[in-house]
Amino acid sequence: MKHVKRNILLNPGPATTTDTVKNAMVVPDICPRELEFGELTLSVRNDLIRAAYGEKNHTCVMLTSSGTGGVEACLTSVVPHEKKVLILNNGAYGERMQKICNAYGIGHVDYNQDWGYPLDLKIVEELLKNHQNEISHLAFIHHETTVGILNPLSELSALAAKYQVETIVDAMSSFAGMMINVEQDNIHYLVSSSNKCIQGMAGISYVIANLKSLLKTKEIKPRNFYFNLLENHLYLEKNKQFLFTPPVQTLYALRQAITEYFEEGPENRFARYASMYEIMKNKVQELGFEFLIEEKHHAKLLTAIMDPSSAAYSFNEMHDYLFERGFTIYPGKVGNINTFRLSNIGAIYPKDIEDFLVVFEEYLRLNKII
Numbered sequence: 089m090k091h092v093k094r095n096i097l098l099n100p101g102p103a104t105t106t107d108t109v110k111n112a113m114v115v116p117d118i119c120p121r122e123l124e125f126g127e128l129t130l131s132v133r134n135d136l137i138r139a140a141y142g143e144k145n146h147t148c149v150m151l152t153s154s155g156t157g158g159v160e161a162c163l164t165s166v167v168p169h170e171k172k173v174l175i176l177n178n179g180a181y182g183e184r185m186q187k188i189c190n191a192y193g194i195g196h197v198d199y200n201q202d203w204g205y206p207l208d209l210k211i212v213e214e215l216l217k218n219h220q221n222e223i224s225h226l227a228f229i230h231h232e233t234t235v236g237i238l239n240p241l242s243e244l245s246a247l248a249a250k251y252q253v254e255t256i257v258d259a260m261s262s263f264a265g266m267m268i269n270v271e272q273d274n275i276h277y278l279v280s281s282s283n284k285c286i287q288g289m290a291g292i293s294y295v296i297a298n299l300k301s302l303l304k305t306k307e308i309k310p311r312n313f314y315f316n317l318l319e320n321h322l323y324l325e326k327n328k329q330f331l332f333t334p335p336v337q338t339l340y341a342l343r344q345a346i347t348e349y350f351e352e353g354p355e356n357r358f359a360r361y362a363s364m365y366e367i368m369k370n371k372v373q374e375l376g377f378e379f380l381i382e383e384k385h386h387a388k389l390l391t392a393i394m395d396p397s398s399a400a401y402s403f404n405e406m407h408d409y410l411f412e413r414g415f416t417i418y419p420g421k422v423g424n425i426n427t428f429r430l431s432n433i434g435a436i437y438p439k440d441i442e443d444f445l446v447v448f449e450e451y452l453r454l455n456k457i458i
């Protein structure tokens with residue numbers, strides 16, 4: 089097995105991968121129309137459904153795209169022309185859903201909350217009630233990665249059920265990093281991608297879709313082509329193949345990543361991520377930093393930290409110092425507030441976070457920032 093330099097990615101994905109996932113991509117060339125590749129495709133789809141606890145009523149549609157492609161596929165394939173989708177926006181990815189709908193002329197009702205603040209369930213309910221005859225879907229981000237806030241999945245899904253609308257949940261940076269059960273959480277369409285908490289390589293987005301709901305979209309005159317969810321699904325079902333050319337090697341890596349997910353065990357993965365968050369949060373607080381959002385709303389997968397006020401601080405210099413030592417951090421701007429973001433997803437472990445914090449503190453002290 090080829091050994092590759094290990095970088096600790098604390099950016100919110102693509103995340104650090106294991107050597108075994110990297111090496112899984114080195115395979116004999118294969119035509120993706122071969123039966124062997126079809127079996128691989130089917131096994132990945134089935135295991136993603138299993139990871140979402142959706143065996144009873146859900147299917148899995150995989151697309152060759154980054155995560156946004158999966159979100160775009162959902163919004164543009166499932167909302168009937170005469171209906172609207174209620175979009176909850178408290179970060180860049182909620183806003184992106186609105187931009188997608190604008191690009192395609194899809195009707196949407198917006199709840200715009202200031203970024204970094206929790207959604208008010210009463211307002212969501214009011215909007216669902218006031219637009220009862222127009223809204224067919226409720227779309228929101230589970231873990232809003234812009235700021236690291238966790239939106240209340242079960243409560244929002246319960247409201248959707250009460251007003252009989254279907255749910256589109258962008259679980260890009262939470263799926264396989266925390267407990268999500270599409271059945272219990274009343275999720276009709278869950279979107280995620282290969283390169284976040286599932287710990288694979290970038291290039292595949294997937295939608296865990298309620299099969300009955302998806303089949304009903306047959307009645308909607310298509311407004312898309314490549315990203316038509318139903319067409320992609322029907323082709324995958326009938327032929328065990330992607331409708332269009334898949335990222336062959338990325339799928340082998342995803343197969344390995346999913347195997348490692350089940351080997352580690354979902355509960356253990358969630359606990360590992362949460363324990364890294366605790367280590368990071370405690371030290372960052374001890375060093376005198378403040379968080380952008382209230383601690384009780386933290387998703388525990390990514391933390392947005394306010395830039396220090398010291399004139400000696402420069403994000404770029406700090407980034408470069410850390411990067412040269414194998415750690416990648418990420419900036420973040422919310423309105424006029426500057427933050428930097430530390431994520432704790434991927435094939436990284438508590439010891440990596442401890443090592444990072446030593447170098448982080450060393451940089452801050454060396455430059456008299458703290």
Ligand SMILES: Cc1ncc(COP(=O)(O)O)c(C=O)c1O
Nearest residue numbers: 154155156181231233258260261
């Ligand atoms: C919550 C969320 N939604 C959507 C996306 C967009 O994914 P991509 O950049 O893979 O298109 C991201 C990316 O970080 C995300 O965190």
